[in-house]
Amino acid sequence: MAAGLKTVILLSFVLAVGFLLIILSCALWANWLPLLVAITFVVAPLPNALFSHCGSDDFSGSYEPTGAVDLGRFFTSLIVVTGFAFPIVLAHSGVINTSACAMSIVGGGLVYGTILSYSQAFSQSEDSDFE
Amino acid sequence: MSLPRSNYDPRRVCLNPFPDLHLGKYRRTVGVYLAGALFAIGNFVFFDAAVYSAHARVPWGVDPPVHVTFVDWVPGICSILGYLVVNLIDKDRIKGDEGFGDSRAVWRARLFLFIGFALMAGGLAGSVTVLVLKYVLSDYAEMFKYYGYANVTQNLLLMISAAFLWMAQSTSGEYEYNLTL
Numbered sequence: 155m156a157a158g159l160k161t162v163i164l165l166s167f168v169l170a171v172g173f174l175l176i177i178l179s180c181a182l183w184a185n186w187l188p189l190l191v192a193i194t195f196v197v198a199p200l201p202n203a204l205f206s207h208c209g210s211d212d213f214s215g216s217y218e219p220t221g222a223v224d225l226g227r228f229f230t231s232l233i234v235v236t237g238f239a240f241p242i243v244l245a246h247s248g249v250i251n252t253s254a255c256a257m258s259i260v261g262g263g264l265v266y267g268t269i270l271s272y273s274q275a276f277s278q279s280e281d282s283d284f285e
Numbered sequence: 286m287s288l289p290r291s292n293y294d295p296r297r298v299c300l301n302p303f304p305d306l307h308l309g310k311y312r313r314t315v316g317v318y319l320a321g322a323l324f325a326i327g328n329f330v331f332f333d334a335a336v337y338s339a340h341a342r343v344p345w346g347v348d349p350p351v352h353v354t355f356v357d358w359v360p361g362i363c364s365i366l367g368y369l370v371v372n373l374i375d376k377d378r379i380k381g382d383e384g385f386g387d388s389r390a391v392w393r394a395r396l397f398l399f400i401g402f403a404l405m406a407g408g409l410a411g412s413v414t415v416l417v418l419k420y421v422l423s424d425y426a427e428m429f430k431y432y433g434y435a436n437v438t439q440n441l442l443l444m445i446s447a448a449f450l451w452m453a454q455s456t457s458g459e460y461e462y463n464l465t466l
Binding site for chain 1 (some may be wrong): 313314317318319320321322324325326329332333334336337340341450452454
């Protein structure tokens with residue numbers, strides 16, 4: 155059980171830094187469009203969380219993922235790429251500043267990495283007896 | 286002197302050097318993630334061109350001579366429709382196994398698959414058409430050709446994404462002994 159109290163504190167600290175970067179990238183230039191990046195990355199794990207239960211249950215006995223699981227993965231990847239590409243598109247056409255673009259990308263990456271590592275660290279202990 | 290035994294079937298004329306990725310059981314997952322990423326990248330390349338066109342300022346004039354209009358959106362819409370049609374078809378229906386429904390279902394599935402691929406190829410051809418007719422043949426400045434190239438890139442990436450999704454969903458079926466199709 156490596157995931158303890160220190161992990162929770164570290165992850166919440168990183169999450170706060172990520173949101174701080176995104177909000178700073180909005181507030182420093184008084185242009186609140188990069189806030190959509192935060193919403194995108196918060197929504198990103200949702201399709202996998204929804205569709206992963208549509209796969210094989212305990213009684214089917216096959217490891218073959220179904221179409222619903224694939225759809226969830228497809229949408230997850232779509233949303234993650236959207237979160238990274240959206241500030242680049244905005245910065246390219248001059249709607250937001252270039253440094254605001256970099257800050258919101260780094261902040262979004264921190265937020266999404268926090269979500270990923272949190273689910274990795276705390277769902278491992280439940281799934282490990284199936285391996 | 287004899288030649289060493291080749292490790293392939295010598296009767297095959299066209300040997301397809303397909304890279305044999307040993308991703309194991311993660312092949313399907315990686316393929317689906319990659320397909321989604323390519324889909325998003327392709328669409329965002331075109332959205333970038335559209336947003337850039339809407340905010341374009343020409344340094345030497347007041348108004349840029351050409352914009353991304355609805356004509357530029359049509360090939361991408363065709364490609365996405367074809368993408369949906371191709372991926373909504375059950376892959377087992379196309380192989381036409383015996384005892385799997387009637388033969389007319391196989392015929393109809395192949396017809397819809399053909400329609401889907403025709404829509405995707407039509408989208409790609411349409412994007413090239415828009416690039417040539419709207420941007421290359423008319424004497425706009427070089428920076429406006431980016432709109433046409435972004436359109437072609439979008440449709441190409443959609444096709445590659447569909448190919449990745451097809452391979453990811455068809456290779457790992459039945460424990461990887463039907464690599465053809």
